[in-house]
Amino acid sequence: MRTSPVLVTGAAGFIGFHTSLRLLKSGKTVVGIDNLNDYYDVNLKKDRIKELEKFDGFTFVKVEISDKGQMEKLWSDYGPFKRVVHLAAQAGVRYSLENPYAYITSNCMGHVTVLEMCRHTEGFEHLVYASSSSVYGGNEKLPYSVNDNVDHPISLYAATKRSDELISHSYAHLYDLPQTGMRFFTVYGPWGRPDMALFIFTKAICEGRKLPVFNHGKMKRDFTYIDDIIDGVLAALDTPPVRDGKKAPCRVLNIGNTRSENLMDFIRLIEGELGKKAELDLLPMQPGDIAETFADIEETTRLTGFQPRTTIHEGVPKFVNWYKDYYKVET
Ligand SMILES: NC(=O)c1ccc[n+]([C@@H]2O[C@H](COP(=O)([O-])OP(=O)(O)OC[C@H]3O[C@@H](n4cnc5c(N)ncnc54)[C@H](O)[C@@H]3O)[C@@H](O)[C@H]2O)c1
Numbered sequence: 293m294r295t296s297p298v299l300v301t302g303a304a305g306f307i308g309f310h311t312s313l314r315l316l317k318s319g320k321t322v323v324g325i326d327n328l329n330d331y332y333d334v335n336l337k338k339d340r341i342k343e344l345e346k347f348d349g350f351t352f353v354k355v356e357i358s359d360k361g362q363m364e365k366l367w368s369d370y371g372p373f374k375r376v377v378h379l380a381a382q383a384g385v386r387y388s389l390e391n392p393y394a395y396i397t398s399n400c401m402g403h404v405t406v407l408e409m410c411r412h413t414e415g416f417e418h419l420v421y422a423s424s425s426s427v428y429g430g431n432e433k434l435p436y437s438v439n440d441n442v443d444h445p446i447s448l449y450a451a452t453k454r455s456d457e458l459i460s461h462s463y464a465h466l467y468d469l470p471q472t473g474m475r476f477f478t479v480y481g482p483w484g485r486p487d488m489a490l491f492i493f494t495k496a497i498c499e500g501r502k503l504p505v506f507n508h509g510k511m512k513r514d515f516t517y518i519d520d521i522i523d524g525v526l527a528a529l530d531t532p533p534v535r536d537g538k539k540a541p542c543r544v545l546n547i548g549n550t551r552s553e554n555l556m557d558f559i560r561l562i563e564g565e566l567g568k569k570a571e572l573d574l575l576p577m578q579p580g581d582i583a584e585t586f587a588d589i590e591e592t593t594r595l596t597g598f599q600p601r602t603t604i605h606e607g608v609p610k611f612v613n614w615y616k617d618y619y620k621v622e623t
Contacts, residue, residue, distance in 0.1 A: 297321040297349075298529075299373035301357055301406065302380030304328055304337035306485045307422070307476070307521060309344065311377050314522045316347040323370045325355040326380060331387070331394075332486045339618075340483055357402035363409050372413045375529060378406050378421040381452075384487050385426060386578055388449040399452035403459060411467045418532035420525060423457055423473040423544060425514070425585050426450035434552075435588040438475070438544050446582075457544055464542030470532040471541070474525060477548030477587045481518030481607060482614030489513075490608070493559055494615050497566050498623075502573040503559065509574060511555040512584040514548040517602035517610075521547055527596035548587025549600045558604060565612040566623055 298315055302308035303324025312322045324344060328337050344350045351370065355362045357380050367373065382388075382398040403421070410419050428436045429446040445451040456473065463469045480490045496503045524547040533541045563570050577583065592598045616623065 295321070296372060296374045297323045297351075297370070299371070299376045300324045301376070301378045302326055303344065303352065304341050305379060305383075306483060307479060307518070307525075308377075308379040309340040309483055310481070310518050310522050311379065311525055312344050312350065314526060316344065316349050319349070321349040323351045323353065323366075323373070325353050325357070325366060327356045328354060331382065331384070336483075336486065358397050358405055360405055360408070363405050367409055367413070373409075374413060374415055374417040376406065376410060376419045377525060377529060378403070378419060381422060383449070383485070385447045385449045385581060387487070388447050389579065392448050395448050395452045399449075400455055400459075403456045407459065407463045407469070411463060411469055416469060418529060419460075419469065419471045420529050421456060421460065421471065421473055422453075423475045424450065424453045425475050425477040425546070425548065425587065426582070427454045427457070427475060428585070429582070434584065435550070435586040436546065437588040438546055438591055461540060461542050464540035468535060468541060470534070471543075472528045472533065473544040474528065475544060475546045475587075476521060477514040477516050477546070477585055479516050479518055479521050481611055484518070484611060489555070490515075490558070490562070490611055491615070493562050493570065494566070494612055497562060497568050497570050498615075498619075498621050502571045504573050504575055505555065505559070506575050506581060507577040507583055509556050509559075509572065510583065512552040512586070513555060513558075514550070514552050514585045514587050515558065515604055515607070516547065516549040516600060517607035520549065520600040520602050524592065524596065524598040527598050531596050543595070545592040545595065546587040546589050547592060547598065548585070548589055549602075550587055550589055551603075552584055552586035553604055558608065561604060561608040562612060565609050568623065
């Protein structure tokens with residue numbers, strides 16, 4: 293009997309690529325979709341897909357998730373999909389001040405379209421979707437717990453991610469659709485995103501340019517290595533929530549490293565790996581940004597067994613080595 297493939301949305305993206313890769317390496321069949329938009333270098337997205345296409349079990353389809361017609365065609369041509377890892381979204385806090393519509397289209401309309409497809413799938417098993425630590429907004433209580441109030445987003449990006457969680461809850465309640473929302477905390481690693489700190493810093497140091505360092509470097513982040521994130525995503529995928537009396541089969545989980553690292557320590561590690569000193573451009577805090585993030589993962593560990601393992605001392609060199617190799621940088 294043919295087992296239904298896992299659908300990964302945003303497969304050309306950083307986390308979608310690694311999710312697909314891990315599933316393929318474990319012998320699963322994966323259909324990966326993405327609209328290959330140009331928010332950042334499209335060649336990087338295409339190269340990730342090329343890596344995935346080395347596996348027989350992988351099929352890539354270019355799809356716009358907010359387009360109902362394209363999604364219905366995908367489901368009838370390649371589905372039905374009973375397990376979906378939904379990672380396609382317009383990411384980035386700062387860009388949401390510049391292009392708000394992209395966030396509503398991809399993160400709100402796109403999320404509802406994915407939910408509608410899942411709800412009309414007989415025997416649907418589990419939808420795991422990406423939320424974000426940004427939902428904690430200006431909360432001052434650390435570490436951030438999934439039981440904290442998150443109704444005061446400080447960026448449109450965060451507001452769309454929180455909306456996804458609320459919309460998902462309504463679908464779980466109404467249609468018994470099992471779902472897990474993953475609140476990712478600053479993910480980094482090989483094949484990472486060019487708009488994120490590690491990439492920007494590494495590139496600037498390699499090119500001898502000044503590093504833009506916001507909040508004058510007084511930032512702490514729960515940097516989480518990509519392999520740990522994928523452990524969490526797949527552990528969650530294998531343990532769908534079940535209805536418990538009136539409680540809908542739906543949950544949100546923090547997926548972080550549980551260690552808040554100083555941004556400056558992170559920069560020192562990149563310098564060490566490149567053997568080059570960084571020149572810092574100390575800037576004020578950006579609107580919508582958060583000075584410190586730190587995840588409480590107790591519930592995630594209890595429900596899925598998730599435990600992050602990689603320290604920044606192991607993870608940063610892995611990223612820098614990938615960067616040097618991919619961009620053919622001589623140091
Ligand atoms: N990387 C992080 O640190 C981080 C932190 C918190 C949350 N997240 C969330 O995790 C998910 C994956 O993030 P990522 O870092 O891999 O980002 P990414 O930008 O690398 O990947 C997202 C992919 O989705 C695709 N996409 C966007 N809109 C689409 C649409 N309308 N239709 C089809 N495809 C579309 C993009 O082309 C991209 O390849 C996102 O939902 C993001 O918001 C990421």
